[in-house]
Amino acid sequence: MxxxxxxxxxxxxxxxxxxxxxxxxxxxxxxxxxxxxxxxxxxxxxxxxxxxxxxxxxxxxxxxDLREETIEVQPQECFTKDNVKVEVDGVIYLAVIDPVNASYGITDYRFAAVQLAQTTTRSIVGTMNLDDTFEDRAIINKEVVKVLSEMEQAWGIRVMRYEIKNIYTPKTIQNAMERQMTAERERRATIAKSEGIMQSTINDAEGEKKEIINVSEGEMQRRINEAEGVAEEITELAEATAVSIEEIADALSNDKGKEAMQMRLAEKYIGQLSKLADDSNDIIIPTDITNYDDMIKGLSLDKISIIPDEEKK
Structure with missing residues (x-):
């Protein structure tokens, strides 16, 4: 046994x-x-x-475990600077960098990190108005990470980042915020509509202004073109007259040219006499009809003078 x-x-x-x-x-x-x-x-x-x-x-x-881990921060009540109660929760991302300190420096670094994050969040939210807590989440996250980073060496951990998940507000505050947002949207819509009408009016005025300018410029250009056309016509007429005068002067420089001119003047003289006769129903004859040759010689180029209009009448 x-x-x-x-x-x-x-x-x-x-x-x-x-x-x-x-x-x-x-x-x-x-x-x-x-x-x-x-x-x-x-x-x-x-x-x-x-x-x-x-x-x-x-x-x-x-x-x-040396890998990065995620630790949820449970919702907690916080009071903002304008005395509004909100509930805030978040997530901590951290990793063990010193296993010895993580084992002996603190009993439970996870629980300690969560508690420190909650107390820091309450302190920061207490310095902000309600609207700022929604707009400046990044500031809250940064401050929590800063405070947790001060304990890295003692606890043997490293906090990578902290993110706020949700900010819960009372129902009455939510209704007031919704009414405020609705009023803000209506205000922006009214401003946008008025700006659109103003811009449309400005565009119409600009269009009319440009149209008037284009019409006036077109009219000015038309008148300039007409004036240039008249000037060119006068210039060409003057040049043609000058050329004809030069040709007549060249023709009169010889005897045959003078005879031809005397013949032309005689024809003009006789034509004018017949025209005067037709207009007054009178018969106009020279004083000495038998002396035709002397009358023609009287029309010599050397004896032609310009008769004033008063004497012609």
Missing amino acids: IETISQIVLGLLSIYILYKFIQSIQLVPTQRAYIVERLGNYHKTLGPGFHALIPFFDQVKYRQ
Whole structure:
């Protein structure tokens, strides 16, 4: 009986010793850190890989995850500067950078980070008006991260960022904000409509102005073109007259030209006499009809003079 009990105790002791030897073999995964204590004191930190410990002396006390983790901050009541009660919740993104401090520097760094984030959020919201809490979320996030960063070395963690998820307001405040937003939209719509009418009026006036300018410029250009046309016509007529006078002068420089001109003047003289006779129903004859040659000689170019209009009458 005693031998049987001894064998059972010996067997259990062997199993326990074997279990301890197996337990002393540690396989640490990537992005993990194991804190080993020897006889109750911190001994070393095990990184990723295979490790063998001394049974009964060494013990893995803490297992820390070095990956970035997300911790939710539960909704909490805050009072704004204008005495409006709101509920604010958020999310903390942090990671363990010092496994030893994360294990021994604080009992629970997750709980501590959440509590510090809540108290900091309450303090910051208390310095803002209600409208500012919605517009300046980035400021609240930045301040919470700043406060948490002051505890990084002591707690062995690093806060990557903090984000406010929601800001809940009472129903009465929501109704008042909705009415305010509606009034603001109507005001903006009225301003936009008036600006549109004003711009339309300005555009119409600009269009009429440009039309009047174009018409006046067109009229001015037409008159300029007509004046230039008349000037060119006068110039061409003067040039043609000058050319004809030069040709007549060249023709009169010889005897035959003079005879032809005297003949032409005689024809003109006789034509004028017949025209006067037709107009007055009178007969006009020279004083000496028998002396036709002397009358023609009297029309010589050398004796022609310009008769004033008064004498012609």
